[in-house]
Amino acid sequence: MSHISYPLQRKFILISFLLIPLALLALFTYYPAMRLVYLSFTSWDGISPVKEWLGLGNYIEIFTNPDLFGVFLHQIPYVLIGIIQNIVAIVFAVILNSKLRGRNFFRVMLFLPFIMNAVAVAFMFQYVFDTTNGSLNGLLGLVGLESWQQSWLGNASLVNYALASIGFWRFMGYNMVIYLGALQSIPGDMYEAAKIDGASRFQMLWSLTIPNLTPIISLNMFLTLSGALAVFDLPFVLTKGGPAGASETFLFKTIETAFQFNNYGLASAMSVVLLLFTAIILLVQNLVINRKGD
Structure with missing residues (x-):
């Protein structure tokens, strides 16, 4: 040597x-x-x-089989609520980035659901959405909205929105912390210059804050959308894909195809399709968000 x-x-x-x-x-x-x-x-x-x-x-x-490809429709609520989740996370990040009294306490409280175990969260919300003794139906009864009480996990048209709302509760604080870190990296001189030029808070948010958050929004949206395509734990624990398969997701169907029906070839193809869909979403999202950033 x-x-x-x-x-x-x-x-x-x-x-x-x-x-x-x-x-x-x-x-x-x-x-x-x-x-x-x-x-x-x-x-x-x-x-x-x-x-x-x-x-x-x-x-x-x-x-060609609607029982396989059609389950992607069940994941539309996850996508919609995921987009709303990112919007709310940005709003909370902007609020908690100001000189608000007790802001550290609110940051911890909003981030706390993310560190909880996913299965534990699912069992907790099983009580929340319970038809007879659930806290949600109980709250609706207390405020005089008995007509809104129903079987949240037994209604085929609402079950995916109910499950997606759990993801909103759990991951909103995580996204907020990421946006908060990005906000703190924006130089304060830019805001001072905008104030001198007479910009309002909304103008600074729209023309200064959002453009500087574009790379982070792109990252969080990719994680959100790819997570919406790969949902498995919540329907598996809470509904087992019911009622009548209404809450089955593509990943749920893939695992079922492999380990329940022993069709590993078809399950492998489904995994490849899911990977390709994720790559396509990333490509389209980058084209849209980066063009907006430019």
Whole structure:
């Protein structure tokens, strides 16, 4: 090693340090991903060594079977409430970035739901949405809105909105903290200059704050939309996909296809479709938000 020049020694050391992480990445990420794509073109029960080659058969089944592709409609409420969640998070971030008394207390209280276990949150809201003894129906009764009382998780038209509202409660504070950090990185001189120019608070929010938050909005919206496509834990714990499959999500259906019906080929194809949809959403979102930022 002493006869080797310093640049070669440096390259050797760098390659040595990178070799193990790259090997682990290839073994546990790239190889499973390639294996998943391969299985998506086959019919396999997960047990027998024989894999029947189907070509695009699994993908044709996904896009032509409304019981599979149609469940994406169940995730529209998650997308809508996720967008509202980000808007509310920005509002709270702007409010709590001001010199409000007790602002640290409110920051902690709004962020607290995020650190709670997802399954524990689901069981907690099972009591909230309970038809007979639930706190939500009880509150509606106390304020004289008995006509609004109903089975929130048993109504096919409302169950996904009820489940999505749990995500709103849990993740709004997390998004707020991210926006709050971005707000604190904006130089105060910009606001001082805007005040001197006679800009109102709304004008500063729309023309100064929002443009500076564009990269963070893009990040949070991607996390929100990709999370809306990959919802599993809430319907699994609270409704098991009911009533009558009304709360089944695409990921829920994928796991059911693999582990309940032992159709790993079709489930692999569904996973690839979900990955492609996530990539398309990221691409479209970047085009829209970055154009708005420019």
